[in-house]
Amino acid sequence: MEYRKNDMVTLEITDCGIDGEGIGKADGFTVFVKDAVIGDTVLVKIIKAKKNYGYGRLMEIIKPSPHRVEPKCAYARQCGGCQIQALSYEQQLAFKERKVRGHLERIGGFTDLPMEPIIGMDEPYHYRNKAQFPIGRNKEGRIVTGFYAGRTHTIIENRDCALGVPENKEVLDRVIAHMEKYGIEPYDEASGKGLVRHILIRYGFYTHELMVCLILNGSSMPKSEALIDSLREIPGMTSITININKKQSNVILGEELRLLWGSPYITDKIGDITYRISPLSFYQVNPRQTQKLYAKALEYADLHGEETVWDLYCGIGTISLFLAQQAKFVRGVEIVPAAIEDAQENARINKIENVEFFVGKAEEVLPREYEKNGIYADVIVVDPPRKGCDETLLATMVAMQPKRIVYVSCDSATLARDLKYLCARGYEVRKVCAVDQFGGTVHTEVCVKLCRR
Ligand code: SAH
Numbered sequence: 001m002e003y004r005k006n007d008m009v010t011l012e013i014t015d016c017g018i019d020g021e022g023i024g025k026a027d028g029f030t031v032f033v034k035d036a037v038i039g040d041t042v043l044v045k046i047i048k049a050k051k052n053y054g055y056g057r058l059m060e061i062i063k064p065s066p067h068r069v070e071p072k073c074a075y076a077r078q079c080g081g082c083q084i085q086a087l088s089y090e091q092q093l094a095f096k097e098r099k100v101r102g103h104l105e106r107i108g109g110f111t112d113l114p115m116e117p118i119i120g121m122d123e124p125y126h127y128r129n130k131a132q133f134p135i136g137r138n139k140e141g142r143i144v145t146g147f148y149a150g151r152t153h154t155i156i157e158n159r160d161c162a163l164g165v166p167e168n169k170e171v172l173d174r175v176i177a178h179m180e181k182y183g184i185e186p187y188d189e190a191s192g193k194g195l196v197r198h199i200l201i202r203y204g205f206y207t208h209e210l211m212v213c214l215i216l217n218g219s220s221m222p223k224s225e226a227l228i229d230s231l232r233e234i235p236g237m238t239s240i241t242i243n244i245n246k247k248q249s250n251v252i253l254g255e256e257l258r259l260l261w262g263s264p265y266i267t268d269k270i271g272d273i274t275y276r277i278s279p280l281s282f283y284q285v286n287p288r289q290t291q292k293l294y295a296k297a298l299e300y301a302d303l304h305g306e307e308t309v310w311d312l313y314c315g316i317g318t319i320s321l322f323l324a325q326q327a328k329f330v331r332g333v334e335i336v337p338a339a340i341e342d343a344q345e346n347a348r349i350n351k352i353e354n355v356e357f358f359v360g361k362a363e364e365v366l367p368r369e370y371e372k373n374g375i376y377a378d379v380i381v382v383d384p385p386r387k388g389c390d391e392t393l394l395a396t397m398v399a400m401q402p403k404r405i406v407y408v409s410c411d412s413a414t415l416a417r418d419l420k421y422l423c424a425r426g427y428e429v430r431k432v433c434a435v436d437q438f439g440g441t442v443h444t445e446v447c448v449k450l451c452r453r
Contacts, residue, residue: 039065388414
């Protein structure tokens with residue numbers, strides 16, 4: 001049967017799409033329904049119809065799924081941050097495992113995958129150590145902050161995100177009170193006018209050190225002394241900085257940083273390693289799960305103290321330093337120069353000397369070092385951004401013939417594509433393990449062990 005726009009349909013949700021939307025069928029017609037979860041019977045209004053499928057707006061939950069839970073956050077449905085908070089955490093994990101397997105099978109062409117059970121969190125809320133809050137005005141003209149609604153830049157007001165730390169609200173309350181008191185304007189994207197764009201907050205789960213970075217369309221914060229006095233009252237306050245971003249673009253952070261008070265960075269620990277984190281550096285957002293992810297990467301690297309290792313896309317050297325504890329020598333490569341400065345500093349403060357870091361693109365540095373300097377690798381670890389690895393890089397990895405490759409991925413679709421390339425050229429997937437870092441959302445990290453056949 002065919003359906004048309006504005007038709008009302010009752011269906012049972014039997015599956016979940018990769019963005020967390022519910023999927024159900026009515027007489028062979030597939031309908032994607034945002035905010036419906038597996039097991040729900042729902043009434044939907046068709047908002048867009050193609051020949052065999054369409055999109056429906058959830059009008060009424062006729063019979064709720066046994067897996068449906070009350071989201072902790074009252075804004076879970078509007079906010080673009082979480083997609084599947086209404087699904088029990090157990091079922092979220094099952095969904096993520098299916099999603100990874102599905103990508104590897106469909107895109108990678110794999111069968112009989114050696115998948116280990118997904119590693120979930122003990123507490124799937126309040127796990128994020130970092131949050132970036134946009135500042136704006138609502139329709140009534142009040143200064144507001146929160147998160148963008150899905151696919152738009154409308155701010156859903158919420159100072160107390162259920163994924164973040166309680167300190168976020170303390171910081172936001174004080175910054176907004178300061179803005180109101182001194183008439184400081186939030187930035188307006190449409191006109192490019194106004195001062196305060198975003199507030200970046202980072203928290204060291206181990207050290208309890210707190211960082212606030214004010215992202216400004218300007219070079220200074222009016223009456224900053226008063227703001228500093230107020231923020232310093234929050235326990236753990238360690239670093240208050242300004243980031244200058246005068247560009248009219250979606251990119252949150254600018255390049256220039258100015259210290260307002262305290263230290264220009266905070267420190268935190270994962271396992272036995274201490275890390276220095278500045279506002280601009282990449283640091284995993286869920287430190288408890290990161291420790292489990294790195295432990296998996298270390299297990300898959302199977303090091304005995306004699307190996308030469310490359311850690312590509314190394315960020316501030318997080319994985320490199322973890323691996324260096326059990327390898328002969330580790331070389332890290334990262335595109336952001338400031339991150340490499342942090343990596344070098346991190347090696348110093350941890351007294352780790354068997355590491356070397358390179359600034360550059362992995363797909364340029366590895367071929368150059370391999371061809372010109374004949375540098376060899378027993379194990380290569382990669383942890384690329386969502387778009388995965390460049391093919392030039394994969395080709396060099398294959399030419400170098402390391403015994404093992406450990407692929408850490410935050411996007412199982414590009415992971416599947418890259419594994420297919422490697423497995424067509426002499427490698428074999430030995431183990432796959434998803435480690436959830438992002439409860440409430442559809443995202444997950446995956447760690448894969450590949451060996452030379
Ligand atoms: N392994 C690190 C960081 C992983 S995130 C950790 O676990 O913390 C991916 C990193 O790759 C980011 O730091 C990003 O800046 C870097 N990056 C992106 N493209 C790159 C490229 N072509 N070559 C090297 N690094 C790159």
